Amino acid sequence: MINGPHITKPYVVFLFLVLLLLIPSCARPAKSSRVVSSSSDTIENKGSDTIVNLALAWAEAYQKIRPEARISVTGGGSGTGIASLINGTVDIANASRKIKPEEVANAEANGIDPVEFVIARDAIAIIVNLENPVDRLSIDQLSDIYSGKINNWLEVGGEDRPIVRLSRETNSGTHVYFLEQVLRKGDKNDRTLFSPDTLLMPSSEGISAEIRQNPNAIGYDGLGYVTDDLKVIAVSAGPDGPYVLPSAESVNNQEYPIARDLYMYTAGQPSGAILEYLDWIRSAEAQAIVKELGFVPIAQ
Amino acid sequence: MQSRSWKEFLITRMIKISGYSAIIFVVMIFIFLLREGSATIVEVPLKDLFSTRWYPIEGYFGILPLISGSIIVTIGATLIAVPLGVCCAIFIAEIAPRWVREFLKPLVELLAGLPSVMLGFLGILVIAPAVRQILNVPTGLTAFTGALLLAGMAIPTIVSVAEDSLDSVPRTYRDAALAMGATKWQTIWRVTLPAARSGVLTAVMLGVGRAIGETMTVMMVTGNAPVMPTGLGSLFRPVRTMTATIAAEMGEVANGSVHYHTLFFIGIVLFVISLLINLVAARIVFRQQKRAERILS
Numbered sequence: 001m002i003n004g005p006h007i008t009k010p011y012v013v014f015l016f017l018v019l020l021l022l023i024p025s026c027a028r029p030a031k032s033s034r035v036v037s038s039s040s041d042t043i044e045n046k047g048s049d050t051i052v053n054l055a056l057a058w059a060e061a062y063q064k065i066r067p068e069a070r071i072s073v074t075g076g077g078s079g080t081g082i083a084s085l086i087n088g089t090v091d092i093a094n095a096s097r098k099i100k101p102e103e104v105a106n107a108e109a110n111g112i113d114p115v116e117f118v119i120a121r122d123a124i125a126i127i128v129n130l131e132n133p134v135d136r137l138s139i140d141q142l143s144d145i146y147s148g149k150i151n152n153w154l155e156v157g158g159e160d161r162p163i164v165r166l167s168r169e170t171n172s173g174t175h176v177y178f179l180e181q182v183l184r185k186g187d188k189n190d191r192t193l194f195s196p197d198t199l200l201m202p203s204s205e206g207i208s209a210e211i212r213q214n215p216n217a218i219g220y221d222g223l224g225y226v227t228d229d230l231k232v233i234a235v236s237a238g239p240d241g242p243y244v245l246p247s248a249e250s251v252n253n254q255e256y257p258i259a260r261d262l263y264m265y266t267a268g269q270p271s272g273a274i275l276e277y278l279d280w281i282r283s284a285e286a287q288a289i290v291k292e293l294g295f296v297p298i299a300q
Numbered sequence: 301m302q303s304r305s306w307k308e309f310l311i312t313r314m315i316k317i318s319g320y321s322a323i324i325f326v327v328m329i330f331i332f333l334l335r336e337g338s339a340t341i342v343e344v345p346l347k348d349l350f351s352t353r354w355y356p357i358e359g360y361f362g363i364l365p366l367i368s369g370s371i372i373v374t375i376g377a378t379l380i381a382v383p384l385g386v387c388c389a390i391f392i393a394e395i396a397p398r399w400v401r402e403f404l405k406p407l408v409e410l411l412a413g414l415p416s417v418m419l420g421f422l423g424i425l426v427i428a429p430a431v432r433q434i435l436n437v438p439t440g441l442t443a444f445t446g447a448l449l450l451a452g453m454a455i456p457t458i459v460s461v462a463e464d465s466l467d468s469v470p471r472t473y474r475d476a477a478l479a480m481g482a483t484k485w486q487t488i489w490r491v492t493l494p495a496a497r498s499g500v501l502t503a504v505m506l507g508v509g510r511a512i513g514e515t516m517t518v519m520m521v522t523g524n525a526p527v528m529p530t531g532l533g534s535l536f537r538p539v540r541t542m543t544a545t546i547a548a549e550m551g552e553v554a555n556g557s558v559h560y561h562t563l564f565f566i567g568i569v570l571f572v573i574s575l576l577i578n579l580v581a582a583r584i585v586f587r588q589q590k591r592a593e594r595i596l597s
Binding site: 076077079080083086087102103106161162163164169170171176191193194196197198199200201202206209210213214216217 | 548
């Protein structure tokens with residue numbers, strides 16, 4: 001009933017599979033100018049792990065008001081979000097740092113013009129174990145600790161213990177902010193680097209978990225991630241104080257020195273559903289959620 | 301009849317294709333790695349590539365700390381897993397009474413199915429704090445913690461494969477040894493184990509292969525600090541492995557950048573190391589067979 005010519009079929013299928021597998025490796029990446037179709041009902045929102053919980057809370061609240069809206073939120077790091085925006089696979093990229101000039105250039109080469117929105121502020125809390133007697137540090141001391149000049153808690157008024165430095169991975173916007181604003185104290189020409197023995201943790205939770213059980217450890221995290229079983233250090237900009245604890249107030253009146261803006265980036269000027277969503281995010285209602293989650297709302 | 305011969309033709313062809321596809325896939329993966337990673341050699345001077353500082357966002361692409369990190373963790377895991385795994389296999393195959401064996405073997409194989417992220421979680425919450433307190437080191441997120449957990453993953457693989465090969469040693473070998481007055485231990489050490497050598501070695505290689513390629517657990521518990529080892533003490537310091545680096549940084553890099561190419565280059569290095577391990581294993585197994593043939597002839 002089945003004869004001759006059909007016998008070649010497995011070969012054809014196999015060749016087809018091989019070809020399918022070869023296509024992605026043949027296509028040169030980055031050069032193609034794909035443009036995202038924002039006409040779809042779903043708003044794709046991706047990026048910063050610092051923002052992801054906030055973005056999820058917003059998406060949930062927004063979908064209650066607008067049941068027809070579909071918002072998909074994923075984390076992955078600021079760099080990942082921006083890279084997806086450049087590749088045209090997301091509508092909104094979340095970033096806990098400003099977009100870099102080379103990223104803008106990459107985006108423009110792909111025919112995408114990133115537009116920036118400040119959506120909240122975030123204080124970066126310096127955290128240590130509850131048993132650690134140290135309760136205040138200056139930016140200079142933090143810089144020396146993380147660059148490897150200070151290696152014992154004794155040198156900053158603590159017990160005789162080695163310092164274990166914890167940081168986020170290099171793809172984290174928080175890592176880059178910390179490098180530029182704390183290690184290099186905002187000096188663009190400073191080439192100070194993290195000490196090579198700094199532990200790079202894949203998540204905020206990884207940092208918290210290690211600090212909870214290790215009295216030697218010091219780490220940093222968005223204020224929204226700090227829980228009661230961690231000790232927050234008061235930080236001063238200069239060597240003589242004042243030492244300030246992070247809070248919404250101390251960030252908004254610019255007393256707390258390690259705070260930064262949180263951003264959303266869109267591909268070109270947003271319109272339609274994306275614009276409505278961004279407008280809502282900057283409304284008083286959405287900014288109340290910002291405060292609930294431990295971030296700092298933007299001034300209305 | 302015609303339909304049957306057609307079926308047979310089809311089935312043999314399908315089996316052949318599946319067999320060849322394994323080779324083709326490996327070759328294609330290697331070609332893909334080469335085309336994405338080879339650019340590194342042009343973009344990063346060899347002197348910088350084989351230097352000791354890895355900090356790609358500032359242009360430091362020294363991969364030595366990553367290679368040594370992987371090697372430390374793998375050797376550590378092997379040293380723990382091989383003796384334990386082989387002994388456990390001997391116990392199950394040769395010593396344990398039948399009912400213990402029926403109970404132990406599936407249990408060990410169940411362990412092999414544990415998702416690595418669960419082991420990593422266990423590592424962060426239980427093993428790392430314990431390592432820090434017991435060994436009195438600054439942090440429990442060390443190469444040693446990674447090696448312990450990797451050993452835990454490699455042991456079920458080693459036990460399962462080694463036990464199968466010990467089990468397939470003919471009963472007559474053991475009977476002959478015992479008949480000549482050998483003790484049970486002499487029989488195991490001098491007869492059963494050498495007879496099953498190639499299978500046991502395959503088990504060890506599978507275990508080592510699992511250890512060097514593992515990513516998730518290692519990323520969670522080794523601290524990911526790209527430090528060059530300075531001595532034996534480095535086993536009790538944080539390390540960063542090649543796999544963890546690729547996993548942690550691949551999501552971030554822009555397609556076609558130097559960083560992107562370098563991550564693929566690390567992939568090539570990993571591939572070559574696995575290949576070398578397999579070649580050495582094949583060599584040893586091959587030589588042993590030759591010797592066995594010589595003795596028997």
